Amino acid sequence: MSLVVYLAAAVLALSALVLFRRPRTAVRNPLTVSTYVTILLGAVVFCCSAPMTLAAVNSLTGIPNFGAPLTYGMLTAYSCSLIVLLVHWRGGPPARIRRLVRRAVAVYAPLVVAVVVLFALADARTERLTDLDTYYADTPYMREMIVLYLLGHTAAITTLSWMCLKWGREVTGLLRTGLRLIVAGAMLDLVGFQLTKYTAVVARWTGHDLDFLSTGVAPPMASLAALICSAGFVLPRLLPAAVGHWRGLRDYRSLAPLWSRVGFVSTAPKPPASWWQLPQERLHWREVAIHDALLALAPYFDDRVRERALAAARGEGRSPHEARIVSEAAMLTAAARRAAAREQPVETPSTHRLHATEISGAAGLVELARVLGRTPAVDTVREGTVRA
Incomplete structure (x- = not known):
């Protein structure tokens, strides 16, 4: 007993x-x-x-x-x-x-x-x-x-x-x-x-x-x-x-393709490493770090890349929203490639606002990350060493 x-x-x-x-x-x-x-x-x-x-x-x-x-x-x-x-x-x-x-x-x-x-x-x-x-x-x-x-x-x-x-x-x-x-x-x-x-x-x-x-x-x-x-x-x-927390962990993992593209340029301070850190806390830090990286990559955004990708996506019969996300992913991939190669920013940076930055929460970033997950990654350098 x-x-x-x-x-x-x-x-x-x-x-x-x-x-x-x-x-x-x-x-x-x-x-x-x-x-x-x-x-x-x-x-x-x-x-x-x-x-x-x-x-x-x-x-x-x-x-x-x-x-x-x-x-x-x-x-x-x-x-x-x-x-x-x-x-x-x-x-x-x-x-x-x-x-x-x-x-x-x-x-x-x-x-x-x-x-x-x-x-x-x-x-x-x-x-x-x-x-x-x-x-x-x-x-x-x-x-x-x-x-x-x-x-x-x-x-x-x-x-x-x-x-x-x-x-x-x-x-x-x-x-x-x-x-x-x-x-x-x-x-x-x-x-x-x-x-x-x-x-x-x-x-x-x-x-x-x-x-x-x-x-x-x-x-x-x-x-x-x-x-x-x-x-x-x-x-x-x-x-x-x-x-x-389960949804936070799911979104945190879903952001991995996006983070692998832009993480090298992020200068957001890292939180203290702790095994008991909750998934929502990890997700919040990753959101902040990704937004910081997107701001750093803004001078490399090229409207020509986005417009070509947008036209191609529409030609494939994608919906307007899906075509927009695909074109933004292409523009982001090209910007990350230029930044990783330490090339000069584009002469006329795009003023287009990414859908992921228009809505609150991680939903927009996750949507962008899923598109990036279906495209090849670019080679990047050590995180925090590139400053646009």
Whole structure:
């Protein structure tokens, strides 16, 4: 069982690290902080609940079953953080958000204290690493502690589900998908974890033995439910960024033919080389460097080359737009060849404005690069050594 919960903890911790990649920016956003805290608390709960961790905690403290109030206290704090996260996620007037957050903390903070106090009052001298809930189901104070942490978690999951269902009727798209994932994870938690725990504990009260529900069914169900809930919270925030970075990487690679033609003349300062640099950052630098190179090559642009290529493209039956891009690619290729050979600029440089410089973003440059990719490259010299 330790392997299952450790794996869940690792996945949650990895999600938290991805969200908190830039601490200076993240700490200014309450939503990012609350998401990070919630996912991190979930990871800590799973880590603490593993039998190996429980044994280590008990051994270090010298108190049998000390890992139980630690885990249950963390689970109660995690339950509170789920509600706080959803409050921040939904947004609204700052005063309302602060009021709801204070209410959630005011309810769950005493629960954490009560869990610790009840454990201190109980007689739990026999260490139980996997079946503590059922073994001590009839023990005074331990019984109340177990029921209390379960009720606190049930209240949080029920509230979370109700808020998500209500909000889900008002939104569409990826946000609704995320809310549905949260509800699915919450339902799995209610049925797979909490209901099995309640059933096993009540069975002990009535003299029956259904401990396998608590020890064998509940832990993996809780892990799966937490992962689904976390996906619901993280997906609407990370997926758009991931899609943006994927498109940035695609455009960055698509610009390679254009960059190979003009990169030698660009004098744009290079960004610091780092393996963790995001694709969109790389794309932005390449766009800037290419535009810098196009300005440097402007004195070599020859309208005669462009007009001949334009006439030839039209003769081949190309559309006006495609013919324009082909002619601009031909003019750029000729200019890069002259600059690489250190020839003099043309007597009357073209005043034609490239389509790639008329529109914002990388779309125009990518279109030009694709045309250049179908034509032979020219020999160029070391980057930054040619200044027009």
